[in-house]
Amino acid sequence: MRPGVDSVGAVSDLVGYSVLIIDDHELFSTSLRMALRGHGLDAHQVPVKGVEDILARASQLAPGLVVLDLDLGKDDGGRWVNGVELVGALCRTGWKVLVVSGSVDQPGVAAAIAAGAIGSVPKSSSFELLLETVLAAASGRSVMAEGERHGWLTQHRNFQAQERELARRLGRLSVREREVLELLAEGNRAGAIAERFVVSLTTVRTQIRAILVKLEVNSQLEAVAMVRQAPRR
């Protein structure tokens, strides 16, 4: 159980405290902003427009707490890098970063905590708990035990090692093989890929075999699992 905000006194310290909510889910961020404003905090929703934009917006406010949605492990891992960049950059300018995550996204949360986030709350927990945690974090209380933190850091190191290995193997693929792999990972059939590139099915099958060999896996299933794990630009 996380520390609760029990009295009006604790909240009155926070009047005017800046909170930035970075989440593309409009309803969630609107609700959270309104709830925090109800407690007297100076909460803002930031439209998600890239790292520079958010940092520029943050620099206009007195540093406070950032509530950041980390939505990683999906197709376009661009945010994997950006999210961590964002956490690092915000921490350097004096902001505290609390991560909220809609899914069990271990690598993303681990990376964010390694980059300096003070804790994480799953979105699946109740809104009240989430609000309490945000308020606790804003009032400067710890929202994560030291042991938990160490656990995340260890995980982060493991994830990084895995990623390096993944990147090494994916680096062996040719441009076309990489394209084929992406299409496979989107759930396309070999026949559809052949049509798309105007080549024969045999050619695509040969490419798929080459991909499996280069990725050191035995099945297409493992290959697409790899490409979905891998961070991308």
Added chain:
Amino acid sequence: MRRIVVCCALCGAGARDLAAVGLPLALLIALTRSTEVQSAVPLAHFTVIMALLAVTGGGMSAILAHVLGRLASDTRPAWLSIALALYSLAAAPAATIHATFAQAEVAVSAARMFAQAAVVVLLAVAVGAPPLPCNFRGWWISGLGLLLTVVVAAVAAGFPEAALVVVQAAPVQLGLAIAGPLAGLALAIVGWVRRGMTLSVVALGCAILLLMPIGGTGTDEGPVAEPGLTFPSTQLFGMLLVLAGLVQLVRKTLVAVDSSRAEQQEELRVAKMDLVHAAERDHELRNGLAGLAGAAHVFKARPSGEEAGLLSSAVAAELSRLNTLLRPPDAYPPDARQTYPVLPVLRQHVALRRSLGMDIRVDAELGLCALGSPSTLAQVLTNVLANCARHAPGSPVRIQASRVVDTVRIRVSDFGPGVLPGAEQLVFGMGVRGERSQGDGLGLHISLRLLGTDGGRMFIRPARPSEPGCTVVLELPAAVPERAVFLQPAALSETA
């Protein structure tokens, strides 16, 4: 009728194969019978080398045929494999021993003829291709054949007179000389008749392999029994044919096996991707639930009128989004298409977006009707307008709807950063998101599929330098108002 076709195909394939095999064979025989060649080649060495090669080839062929039988789950190559193994183990060595230094030995002659007969029998069995005796591996049959050959040789050595009578009997010799090629030919015919994997070339090779000199046993030399270059050469030629045919068949079968394995893997992968997409949807649903929980929390505090309005529109938008996510595009049966007016759907969305603060205007021809489901258009519009709000925040949005021939064309334009040239198709892919987008990338993809079920399509107009922003074009099949049917040129020409 069908029989005639089959016969023609049979004759065609048979003639082709026979010609391809027969011509080189005739050439080879002519060559080896010419006196110049015969005088130039040391006969004894030649015979031994040829026999060695034939035996080696036989061993390889036996293994290949065995593999082929297992790969294709076919008993015919399995029996062939047993025959070839016995040929290599018994028939070819006995024939070589006989030809090189033991022509006068009746035991060797008997062994040679028995082994040959056993091979012919196995080949005949391969024509019928009965299931292999269970708990009885093929190699044992070959081993048994070898054992029996040795026993026959021993018996012949024990009773030379009786053995000589049998070995020199003309019907036995003639029968054996004819039976081998006949069995091979029968196998070839089975190959020509059967489509798919054909053993014809291999079988013709076997037929040539089993050509043997008549006579040549005991002391006398028969008319064909010329222990010269011809028979060792034809044997090797036959073995090469067998080997080549088997290699080709194994290669084809391996390709088929590879292909079926790739298909199985593909099925697994596609199924897995469906699961992954379901997981992504779950993730989006969880996000939506978190938002709704938050809204419920805020509503408890009875927010002011303006805030309540904002929040309830956000709730409505979220609910619509969740609805879109949850409804599988395949859920629309094709006969659900109906004629509906387009303008009310557009106006509804414009009003909704305007209440959320978007500068949006619609400009549409009156009386536009589309064929399909109005809820499809509504969902696609929700997605497209949400994209505008996300990628071109604050930009005015213009919707134009008009009829172009037999389609209703709806253009939704914003004045935001637009789509990179060349990426117009890509943004419709599953999980493709803009750099700035934190959406799930499902929106446009789902929209495209939704429209597709109604016979419509959707694309992004290539960017023009003179007009910044992004224009999404939706095309729906236009419904023809009843009265207008007579004005259609096509309808006129049909009635004329």
